Amino acid sequence: MTVDRVPAPRVVMMCGPGGAGETTYAKGLEADGWTRLSFEVEFWNRGVTTLPSAEVVAEVSAELKARLLRLIAAGEDVVLDFGFWFRRQRDEYRALLAPQGIVPVTVYIATSLSTILSRTTGGTVVRRTTGLSRNRRRRSTSSGSSRRLRRRARST
Known part of the structure; x- marks a missing residue:
């Protein structure tokens, strides 16, 4: 008897300065069936069109983390279209995903x-x-x- 293993969900963290092309790359993965999570999309959906307050950023961050965990629990591949400019933020998401046995891939977009x-x-x-x-x-x-x-x- 053979057992078909279901592949573990994959997580990609987009990394690069604003304007480098992270969102374009992430949207390409989204077109291939991945779920794209984005602070900017969340802010827009909430009607935030100016610099958000620290409180709003914290709310959105908590919601995106919870959504990420729900999606990977459901077996979905997820691309985090966040920028990940700071190592501590990348490390925070690695720590969040480690208990689920997921090691995210960081894609850095180098642009002139x-x-x-x-x-x-x-x-x-x-x-x-x-x-x-x-x-x-x-x-x-x-x-x-x-x-x-x-x-x-x-x-x-």
């Missing part, structure tokens, strides 16, 4: 500074610091001179 700035500010900061227009900057970064742009932006 110029790309992040263009995604998060529409290029405004880069144009001010480099003097380049949006179209010129795009041509420059696609031709491999993003390092030069970063150097120039730091020196001004």
Whole structure:
């Protein structure tokens, strides 16, 4: 008699600075059947459109942790679209998942500074610091001179 083992649910923690592409990657997993948990989505669903208070952040955090535990108990794969900028936050979620026998995978999205700035500010900061227009900057970064742009932006 063979016993089919049900694979343990998987958890991915997205890690990277804002604008690096974590949400895009997480939405790709979501399209493949994973459940995506996101502070931003929770804030939006609660009508929070400005910087949330510490109290609201604590409420949302507790709810997302509880939802994560319910989902993995149900055998669901989950992607945590949180940013995970700080090691203590990653460690906190590892400790939360350890009793369930789950070791989350951390996916770090490495992105150049110029790309992040263009995604998060529409290029405004880069144009001010480099003097380049949006179209010129795009041509420059696609031709491999993003390092030069970063150097120039730091020196001004």
